[in-house]
Amino acid sequence: MDEEDGELRNPFPSPPSHYTKYTTHNLALLALYNQRLPDHPNPIQHQILSDQTDVPEWPLTQLEKPRIDWILEEPDAYYDVFGERWFVKDKIPSLAELGGNQLYPEDPCVGAYSLRLPRSSASLSFPQTAVLHSLLAPPPTMSATGPPEWQGHVEWITVLGQNLMAAANDLRPVQARGNLELMMQRQLDLRREETKSLHAKCDVLEAKLKELRASAQLVSNFSSRENPTAADTVMTAASPIPSLDSFTNVQQEDVRKWAEEVG
Structure with a gap:
C-alpha cells in the first residue's frame, strides 16, 4: 500500500x-x-x-559552466549537464552513415536535388515488374545453386525504398522552412490588411469631422445674422431701466386722484 x-x-x-x-x-x-x-x-x-x-x-x-568556445571547436559539438550529454547542432544522419546503400549524393548542390524523389519512385516500377516476371517463371532445377532471381529484385526494391525515405527525410528541413516562410508571409499579409482597414476607417472619420466642422460654421454664420449685433446689445444694456418702485408710485397717485374725482 x-x-x-x-x-x-x-x-x-x-x-x-x-x-x-x-x-x-x-x-x-x-x-x-x-x-x-x-x-x-x-x-x-x-x-x-x-x-x-x-x-x-x-x-x-x-x-563549471560549459565553455561555448570550446564546444564549438569540436567536430561533434556537445556539452554535459546533469550527467547527460547534449549536442549543440542536431544533424540527421545520412543513409550512408547509417550503413545503407545511398544512391544520391549527400551534397544538395550536386545534381538535381528536387528530382531525387521522382526518380526513386519511377525506378520502383521496373523492379516490381521484374519480380512478377520471376515469380511466374518455372521453378529452378535441383542443380541450380545460385539465389533465385526474385531475391535480387526484392533487395533492389528495398534499397530504393530506403533511399526514397532518406531523401524524404532530407527534404523535411526544407519543407519546414517553406512552411515557416508561408506562415510569416501570412502574418505579414494580415498585418497589412489590418493596417489598410484602419487607414480606411481613419479616412471616413476625417471626412465626418470635416462635415461636422462645415455644419458648425454654417450654424455660427446663421446665428450671427438672426441675433442682434454686439454694439446693439451694449447700447441696450447701457440705457436706464425704470425700477419697480417708480411704477408702483405712479399707480398709487393715479388711484388717489381718481378716488377724489369720484368722491
Whole structure:
C-alpha cells in the first residue's frame, strides 16, 4: 500500500541527483580551487584544498559552466549537464552513415536535388515488374545453386525504398522552412490588411469631422445674422431701466386722484 501511495504521489521521475552537488559550500570550494590552481604545479584537488573541510571525492570541475568556445571547436559539438550529454547542432544522419546503400549524393548542390524523389519512385516500377516476371517463371532445377532471381529484385526494391525515405527525410528541413516562410508571409499579409482597414476607417472619420466642422460654421454664420449685433446689445444694456418702485408710485397717485374725482 505504501508503494502504491508513493507512486501516486510521484507520478514523474525524480530529477537527476547531480543537482544536489550545487551547494553553497561546493561552489565556494570551486572558487577557491580555481584561485589556487595556478600556484600548484600538481593539480590534485585534495592537495590544493587540504586546509578545507568536506572536500568531495568527485572533481569540483564538474560544477563549471560549459565553455561555448570550446564546444564549438569540436567536430561533434556537445556539452554535459546533469550527467547527460547534449549536442549543440542536431544533424540527421545520412543513409550512408547509417550503413545503407545511398544512391544520391549527400551534397544538395550536386545534381538535381528536387528530382531525387521522382526518380526513386519511377525506378520502383521496373523492379516490381521484374519480380512478377520471376515469380511466374518455372521453378529452378535441383542443380541450380545460385539465389533465385526474385531475391535480387526484392533487395533492389528495398534499397530504393530506403533511399526514397532518406531523401524524404532530407527534404523535411526544407519543407519546414517553406512552411515557416508561408506562415510569416501570412502574418505579414494580415498585418497589412489590418493596417489598410484602419487607414480606411481613419479616412471616413476625417471626412465626418470635416462635415461636422462645415455644419458648425454654417450654424455660427446663421446665428450671427438672426441675433442682434454686439454694439446693439451694449447700447441696450447701457440705457436706464425704470425700477419697480417708480411704477408702483405712479399707480398709487393715479388711484388717489381718481378716488377724489369720484368722491
